[in-house]
Amino acid sequence: MNVNLKQLAEMLGLSQTTVSRALNGYPEVNAETRQRVLSAVRETGYRPNRAAQRLATGRAGSIGLVMPIAQGIDSDVHFGEFLAGLGEESVRHDFHFVINPSAPDDEEATFKRLAASGNVDALFLAYVRANDPRIAMLKSLSIPFVVHGRAIGQPADYPFLDVDNTGAFHDATRLLIQLGHRRIALINGPGNLTFSIRRLKGMRRALEENGLSLDESLVQNSLMTDEYGYRAMQRFLEQEQPPTAVLCSSTVIALGAVRAINKAGLQIGSDISLIAHDDVLPMLKPENFSIPLTTTRSSLRAAGARIATRLISRILKTGDYPDQELWRTELIIRASTGPAPKP
Amino acid sequence: MNVNLKQLAEMLGLSQTTVSRALNGYPEVNAETRQRVLSAVRETGYRPNRAAQRLATGRAGSIGLVMPIAQGIDSDVHFGEFLAGLGEESVRHDFHFVINPSAPDDEEATFKRLAASGNVDALFLAYVRANDPRIAMLKSLSIPFVVHGRAIGQPADYPFLDVDNTGAFHDATRLLIQLGHRRIALINGPGNLTFSIRRLKGMRRALEENGLSLDESLVQNSLMTDEYGYRAMQRFLEQEQPPTAVLCSSTVIALGAVRAINKAGLQIGSDISLIAHDDVLPMLKPENFSIPLTTTRSSLRAAGARIATRLISRILKTGDYPDQELWRTELIIRASTGPAPKP
DNA sequence: CGCAAAATTCAAAGCGCTTTGAGTTTTCAA
DNA sequence: TTGAAAACTCAAAGCGCTTTGAATTTTGCG
8 A cells, every 4th residue: 555665766766765865855866766756655645654754763753742741731731722833834744743641749850761762852841840850850851851941040951932920020029100101900829939029129120220129918829720819919908008900910810800809899900900821822812701700821832833943943953043041921901901000 | 871672672581572472462482581570671761762663663642632723712711621631641641732723614624634634633622512423533534533522413323421410510500499499591602502502401301390491592502611601600690580599501601600799789699590511610600709609510620631542542542441431520518508588 | 213293493584764875977178 | 198186976875663464472272
């Protein structure tokens, strides 16, 4: 049914060597010969056997993901969305995944095992923590990797793709201040993850630049779920001096926050302003909220695709991508932000 | 660094054949010899080269997923959770994934391509639609597959794992009727998916068994998101004769429904009862709702793991699992259900 | 004991691809 | 025209495993 290289070469009256070279873009093949090969491929539907390629080249043709099974992360919407981007791009290059779920305390061992197994030729790390020991470990592993995020408290001398979280929340906070808000709350992601830390930092910086200081009682760290968003917002609103504005680290959190605000009988955009970070989840669009949300935006799916591209190009040694990227976010104004209410 | 079969065999003074057989559980190896081999493996940390195995056996060692990128499905929490189960189990057997995102109208072609590529030796299908043509296509493909769900309107003569959706919603509805409810609403998943169809059917049957009939205006089909749950519930409550109970096809939907109910100033469990289907999403536990939810429960992650087990056992021709499984759900009573309010 | 049968073990042939090192043919300046 | 360099093409050797078919050793029974 399926032809293999040998048969293809025979049909063309060429050697396997030449055909293989023609296919893999080697320069020492006559242009005309290459055309003949290519059109034969089209006719026969020839597809190289990946296992043979892998064996011959020593490349595994797959990327290792360690999927954290810590509570609330694994089946996180955010992770799924990221995965979609990664998958979309990988499949284009015929790359596989090895998804390795792992408990947090076993992650380092899992990475090592994965790298040693020879089953993957690149690794991917996400959910970076403050001074993440896993990065040093990855560096020692002599296998390409890209980190989604950046550590804190250690030199950024490794390949990463990160979103400018500090900048995003700095800009969002500044906007709120310009609108007259003075008490601003933050419903953040888990406190040990660097993106949460940086978002808080951006917020704090903007406050300080305007002579304001952060009220720690208006900061909440937790998993980014609707439920936590709801509870946090409710707690904030129960304070003697409730905030007039709130930042949410995800639209999923915003979902709960909005619910609490509505329940309290307050009007979003006038009584209280809300800005959420938008990962561009197709299932939760900020413009579909009853009051469309002002957001800082950065597509998680695009990030996944980009990381796949970079990893694959590194493996195949093609193309030339920057080793470190910091994506700026866009601040998009919708109806959930407005001037601070008169006291 | 890493030993290979040849070296291992040399160390042991055996032939590659014998070592290979010892490792793969062939019977014609002396028990003592096998022990020697096994302990040598432990000492050297020998791991067979998967690419070579794949080439030699013709098995790809991976499972193909077609990840729908239709709006609202791809990065669906439910899909992520399922994936976690699948991944957890696969990695245990050193199996890979080929995740192939695909637009709905291109899915059949994607499956075919995947099967023909030789890159996968089993396929997996989810999000089954009423008279799903993809099943016939899978049957024609001569590659093992398991369907998550079941079609409707064609013989169930293929391997599947399904949840008894009809039974689940039948039982839930019956409970509500026993509690005195007469007007019961349903916020369902997409109307073209079979699990939605069966849930409606279960509900309808329970109603009819009790001399009641379904009010079509109390049924809503849509993506299973918070937002749709909210809107549907709101619409129901605006009716002249609002329902006194509602069934939700997912806890995610329940999230929105609860929000709408609260907003309307109604009390869950007394003014209105709610039962949701619980996929056991770690991020959204029914017992954590402000009013804990009564649910029909069936773990999506467990389903993923089970499907992986079955597929792998089929590929390796080990073990012996049933070809068709229908999982019953549990009906768990919590505080969101109560007697119908007096009219 | 002797010999056929059963129990082990082995050498060698692939699996389908890449790549090395060696031709063979063309091209082009002298 | 000629010879060296440039441009192509090729045969063959792996990559590390499984598996076939044969060889060797043990076992069991007359």
